[in-house]
Amino acid sequence: MNVLMIGSHLKVSGGITRVVKNYIKAGIGNKVNFTYLPTYIGGNHLVKIIYFIIKFFELYININIYNKKYDVAHIHMSYKGSFHRKRLIINILNKKRIPIILHMHGSQFKDYYDRSTSKQKTLIVRTLNKATVILALGEEWETYYKSICDTRVVVLNNAVFPKEKICNSEEKYLITCMGLLSKRKGSYDLIDVASTLKGKIDNKYKFVLAGDGEINNIKRKINTLSLNEMFLIPGWVSSEETIEDIYIKSIIYVLPSYNEGMPMSILEAMSYGIPVISTEVGSIPTVIKNGVNGYLIKPGDIDSLANKIVTLLNEIELQNKMANNNFEEIKKNYNIYNSLEDLIGLYGEISK
Numbered sequence: 001m002n003v004l005m006i007g008s009h010l011k012v013s014g015g016i017t018r019v020v021k022n023y024i025k026a027g028i029g030n031k032v033n034f035t036y037l038p039t040y041i042g043g044n045h046l047v048k049i050i051y052f053i054i055k056f057f058e059l060y061i062n063i064n065i066y067n068k069k070y071d072v073a074h075i076h077m078s079y080k081g082s083f084h085r086k087r088l089i090i091n092i093l094n095k096k097r098i099p100i101i102l103h104m105h106g107s108q109f110k111d112y113y114d115r116s117t118s119k120q121k122t123l124i125v126r127t128l129n130k131a132t133v134i135l136a137l138g139e140e141w142e143t144y145y146k147s148i149c150d151t152r153v154v155v156l157n158n159a160v161f162p163k164e165k166i167c168n169s170e171e172k173y174l175i176t177c178m179g180l181l182s183k184r185k186g187s188y189d190l191i192d193v194a195s196t197l198k199g200k201i202d203n204k205y206k207f208v209l210a211g212d213g214e215i216n217n218i219k220r221k222i223n224t225l226s227l228n229e230m231f232l233i234p235g236w237v238s239s240e241e242t243i244e245d246i247y248i249k250s251i252i253y254v255l256p257s258y259n260e261g262m263p264m265s266i267l268e269a270m271s272y273g274i275p276v277i278s279t280e281v282g283s284i285p286t287v288i289k290n291g292v293n294g295y296l297i298k299p300g301d302i303d304s305l306a307n308k309i310v311t312l313l314n315e316i317e318l319q320n321k322m323a324n325n326n327f328e329e330i331k332k333n334y335n336i337y338n339s340l341e342d343l344i345g346l347y348g349e350i351s352k
Contacts, residue, residue, distance in 0.1 A: 001072070001351060002033045002069055002070045002071050003032045003070070003072050003073075004072070004074065004098075005034065005037070005073075006037045006089060007020050008020075008038055008039075009040060010036075011041070013042075013238070015263065016078065018264045019105070019158060019264065020076065022160060022161070025161075025336075026340045027340070028343075028344075031340070031344050032344065035070075037055060037059060039056065039089065040081075056088060056089065060092055070093075071347070072347045073100050074347075075089065075102050076103045077102055077105065077106070078104075078105050078106035079106035079109045079113075080112060083106075083112070090102075090130050099133075101135060101350070102131035102133070102135065103156075104134055104137070105261055107257075107259050107261045108184075110259075124148075125148055125149050128145070129149050133152050134154070135153075135154055135155075136155050137155075137156075137157065138282070141261065141282070156339065156343065157286075158263075159267065159334045160268050160336055162271060162331040162336075165324075172248075172249055172251035173204050173206060173251060174205075174206055174232075175252045175309065176246060176250040176253050176274075177209055177210070177211075177253070177255055177265075178211055178237070178243075178246070178265045179210075179211045179255070180212065180213040181212065184257065185255070185256075185258075186256030186279070186300075187213075187214070187218055188218070189302060189305065190207060190209065190256060190305075191231075192302045193305050193306045194207050194222075194231065195227060196303070197306055197309065198230065202313075206231065206232050207232070208232045208233075208234070209232075210234050210235070210237045212235065212236040215233065244272075247268065248272065250272070251274070251275075251312070252274065252275055252277060252309060252312050252313070253269035253274045253275070253276045254277045254278070254309070255278045257284075260279075260281050261282050261283060262283040262287065263278075263284065266284065266288070267330065270287070270329060270330050271330045273324070274326065275295075275318075275319055276294035276295075277295045277297065277309065279296065280297070293322050293325040295308040295311075295312075
C-alpha cells in the first residue's frame, strides 16, 4: 500500500511534528510504502511561501506527470495558513481521486471558523467535504466536525510511547510546562501563580517554561515581579535526552491553556508518570480525570491552579497514585503502537 503523508518539516517545533515523528519511530515505514512530504518550514514569511510552492509543484509533477500512485493521502491540517496550504493540496489529490484522510490538529479551528465570513465558511466546509475521512482528536472534536460538514469523522487520539515505571534516585523538583509560550497557553497565568506561591512553597521547586514564542515578554514579567529564582526558561528544547531529563525531574506537569486539541505534552508527561494539572478545554477532560491522574481547572483560575499545585506538592501518596494511574492510562488508551495499528487498518479500509 502506497501512503503519502503531508505535514510540517520534521525540524519544525510543535504537536503535528511530534505526532508524525512518533508514527515514524513506531515503524509506519515497515507496514506500508510510506512517503512523507513536508509542505511547511520555519523561517520568515517569504521562505515559507517559496518552500510551499516548491513542495506543491513537486507533488503536482509526481502525480500528474510521473503518474505516481498513492492509495491514501494522510494530511495533517491546522487552521489559517495551514488550512489554505492544505486546501490547494486537497484539490489536486481530489481530482486524482486519491482517498484523503484529513488529520485535524488545530486547537483554535472552531474560533477560526466562527470568525470567518460566510464565504470563507462555505470554502472551509467545501474543503472538509472533499476528504474521505476526518480524524478528530477526541469525542469533543468529533462532535464539532460532524456539526459543520458531511464527511465521516473518526476519533484517533494522539498517542505516545509507553514507558516502564521510572525509578529515579534524583529528587523531583520541577513544575513543568512545555510548548509555545503565549497567553493562549496560559504561560502568563503560571507567572501569576508563582507570584501567589512565593514564600509558600519550598524554594527548591522551580517552574520550567520550556518552549518558543513570547520568551522576552515572559522573562520581562518574571523580572518585574522579582520571580527569577523561581523560574527556568530554557527556550525550545529539541534534544530527546534533555526533554527526558526534564520530565524525569518533574513533580507536576501544568498546562493552563485557554484552548487545545489533545496536547502531546500532556500525554508525554503522563507516560513518565507525572500528575497533570490542566484546563477544561478541548479533549483534555477525556485524558485527565479530577483526583485520578491529575486535576482540571477553568482557564484563568489562578487561585485554583495555585491550590492544586500546593495539594500535590504536599501529598506524596496522592502523587504516587496519580503516577501509577498515568502509566497505566498511556499503556491502555494512548499507546502509539495501538494507534498505529488503528491507522493502518483505516488506510486499508478506505483504499479498497
